[in-house]
Amino acid sequence: MRQEACAAAREALPVESTEVNAPTPDATIREGEMEGVLHVVGELGFRGASVRAVLEYSGGHRKQFYGHFDSLEDCFAQAYEAWIDRLGVSLLEPAITAPNWQASVQAGLVKLFEFVDERPAIARSLFIEVQIAGGAALTKHDEAVDRLAGLLDSVRTEIEPDQAPPASTGIFVVGGIEACLCDALAAGEANRIWDALPELMHLAVGSYLGKEAGEAASEEAKELLARGRAELNEGSR
């Protein structure tokens, strides 16, 4: 993802800053309910979630909840919109400072995997349960996928027009990355996603730049993982 494309996409995302103004108590409760609905849906599935379960997680009252949202579905849709945009911003920030397209793809993937590893229940909501929920949340999901596909496509400026990859390559690659996340999340093994970094880099880079570039990206990702695991082992001694 080219840096200028990432920076422009970051600017376009309507994510509020929480540092300028301290949130009001009511906003904090609402925020807790939104986190709660994503957590509960991720844990119980969209069909199994209830307002009661959300309130058990967030600690609020039923009356407050219905003051903020029309229904559980409305709460899920609003929470989805807020969190998918925040996730988008957090993926773009390391990508903006990366030295080139391939490095920014890897930086974005690493950030995404950190999120999935740290917040698996919320990730299940964002990537799996949204397909079950449908509606406004699914529309936001599809918009986010299109945005990421557009960012991957920014490498086209570096490819000769007569060697350009097929038009749907970006959507294809983002779909492959998401399917891999869903697989690990559905199996309840979110941390397994790290093992997929080399092959997803191979998929992303190879789909645009071909075999040699894909293989090189895969090797680089393997080295990154090996370094990270060695550091972890060093730290745990």
Next chain:
Amino acid sequence: MTELRLITPEAKEGPFSAGTPLPRRLPPGRHGIPSNLVREHQRLRLLAAMAEAVGDHGYANVTTTHVSERANVSTSTFYKHFGNLWDCLLAAYVAAADQLCETIEAACVEAEAGGDSLAEGIRAGLDLFATEPALGRLVCAQAPREATALGAARRLLISRLAAMLRRARGDKEERPQPHRLDERLIDATLAFLHTRLAGDDPERLTSLASELAAILDRPRLGGAAIAGQR
């Protein structure tokens, strides 16, 4: 005796068999059809109805009542065949996955004589999805959390399709692609087709065949081959 052609063991027969539509109801009254055939006919109708009901109501809202009404059987008949909704969904998924693999396999075998088996296999798969969009949506969608066994069935389908992709391309390569990359390519293909099945006119799917073949080929092509492709 009333003929029940759709439950004969011939090829192309099944809950999603393209061509002759599955009759929604057996003849009323005393028809003399053996009970095992009636039971098998009900089961096939339930599998087809499951895929259609998921397409209409989504995983969030689909119920056994939706499925049994669509299959023209009672809810108690539904439970004679399946323990719960997810058992039926799994059976429908496995039937759909088998049909997809058989369709692609047959097209690849036919093309091996001289054609491009990858392109022909993709075309055959897309044709199937275009004529049976409910089957396509069922096969391509991610499994809901409650249907745990569906995830395993999906992984099995991905492995089968990845093996076909390797046979079509990888066998001729000096340095074969890592197996898991082929599985990621298939995963991405299903996700890509899922978005197309949700949004577009399913009949337009077939026009994606050459683009999809080019996308699947690209990570296997060196710089020189990419330059020579145009």
